[in-house]
Amino acid sequence: MTINGEHSPITLAGLRVLVVDNDAELRQQTVALLEKWGCQAFAPTDTGQALFDAAITTAAAHCCQLAVVDMRLLDDTSTQDISGLELVPELRPAFTIINSAFGHVRHAADAFHEYGAADFVAKEDGPEVLERALKRVVAKHAIARYTSDARRTDIEWSDGGQSLTSLRQSLMEDKRYVPEDEANDLIGRLFVDAQRVVLVPIVDEQLPSDAPLASTTSPNLRRETRIFLTQVDHQPVRLVLKLGKHQKIEREVENYRRYVEHGLGGLFRPEMRGHKYLWNMGGVIYGLVGNADVSNSDGPHSFSQFYRTEHDPSIILQPLQHFFHRQHWGRWYQTGVQPLDGSIFQAYDAMLHGKLSLSMQKWHALDRDAYFPALRQALTNPLRWLSDHHHTANLVANPRKAITHGDLHGDNLFVTPLHAWPIDFERTGEGPILRDFVELIQDILTRIAQFEL
Incomplete structure (x- = not known):
């Protein structure tokens, strides 16, 4: 992956990986392999149910991107023990690779289809197979700055990343750990097939320079969220991207589905194109259905910008009349x-x-x-x-x-x-x-x- 045009090496270096194994020797061997490949490995040493709980806590504390999990965490002698598979959903948004000495075809199928594991590797297959599995998962899901050549995405922040820095700082106010690469990781997952994503923050640059800072910025910069106009590759119509605190984006998606998805009539409405959540941040993408002005790369403008550039009150009122019309939001x-x-x-x-x-x-x-x-x-x-x-x-x-x-x-x-x-x-x-x-x-x-x- 490239960030603002700078290519990152094709490596696993820096990747945050959780290791969950009830066998101390095998756990240490896996950690040693991951560290040899440049990963940051985190491996709780608890046993029994405490290991299960510690794995969830450790993954969240270090914002792990991947997890390597043994299938039998409670009882190696029991063919009924699939506690490692049951742990997979609890570790999301980390992608989990099941690494087991007891697996067979049925367990592999269950890992993928029922529990949502990203891959299944038998321990007897050796470290090379595990390394390939890690790189395959990273490439498939476009995890930031570790992605292989074939999946590179150039992420360009038009403000040089200033809006991203301020968002990260606001999320860290409650002393939580927010990795520097989390936003780029999130964008990579949202636009997994894109080659280039350009993000232009919605900010207010029209007010007097001597006014207080809190008053000169857009309301979109006053909370734990940021909104961007987003150009993906050479697509003629830009999308709208909202990044913010995980819980805020969850509420956003819930409210969209409850009130907007089937609640707005007419041919002109926002359409949610996708959403993703990481440990601290979430993101949601909107397309503006009915925006047929594909020849204009700028597309629709914010009402703030439209108001300042249009001097005829009757024209300014027209989009507001559309919004409050009974076939649009006025129906509510x-x-x-x-x-x-x-x-x-x-x-x-x-x-x-x-x-x-x-x-x-x-x-x-x-x-x-x-x-x-x-x-x-x-x-x-x-x-x-x-x-x-x-x-x-x-x-x-x-x-x-x-x-x-x-x-x-x-x-x-x-x-x-x-x-x-x-x-x-x-x-x-x-x-x-x-x-x-x-x-x-x-x-x-x-x-x-x-x-x-």
Whole structure:
């Protein structure tokens, strides 16, 4: 694999491999072989059920990419012991090679089809066969920087990897181990057949240089996620790639399947093309169905960019009218609408898993005024105001709830002059019916628009 045009050697050096074997001598021999080939080998020495548990913990702690697992971990004398096979699903996203002295054709078939092992190697076959199996699995699944010549993928970050570095740093804030190669590994698995992948982060470069950093970046750079326009090989239409914390991408995929896949009508909609999870990070790819402008390599733009380059309000409104139309997201505002339980504040707090309540004390310490880049002036700080008034402020009479996008800002909506495609469904679900309208208007007023005062 190549990263930003630099070729990595065809080697197993640095590959993180878990070794699980209840025979201490054979375990040490396997570790010695892996280290000879340049791998980082991790081998728990527990016995019985404790070995099973330690294998799962060790694989996660070191973000292992591969595992070499003995088939009989509990009782070598029992033909019924297939505990190694049962361990395979527990070690994902590591790819597991079953390495056994007792296997036969049926066990090999079970390893592949029932338990999802990546390969099966008999111990009597010798180290050369195991080494070939490791390289074969690495090549097939495009594991980053270890991939063979035939499967090389050139990954190019248009910002030199700055967005990747900041994402990794945000994931490490809870002191977890995040390997430097995990993002490239993930992209290799997402685009396993690609020769070249170019990633352009969605960032906001239009605001004043003297504005606070937190205000000048896209909302997509303020959380443990990053969104990219992605060019794959010479395909004329670009894809949208979201990278982020494993759990966030899981919620994204779940919400897409629940609300978007069969919930959006019309011919213009986002379509999930694939998703993968590693130990810390996950990724999901979207295509924009109905985007027929294949002659324009830029394809649709984010609404933020579209707003700034289009000066006719009637044209700006057209893709928004499409998004809120009853055949698109507007259908959710017409079906299943119910009274909202509790206050608007309580509804938002529930959607944010209680983080709003936890923020009140911190926000109360903020200055009463805040600088708004789009307005180029300081106004009442809404966070401080909310901390002072959230117990009594509920200005909407008879509030209702519906299925809302949940994070509808200008960089989560791709548009052409006539159509709109939402992305980023991590927060999609029930919420105040005005939520999407209010959040998009707020983003326009405080970030996207640059008013001449």
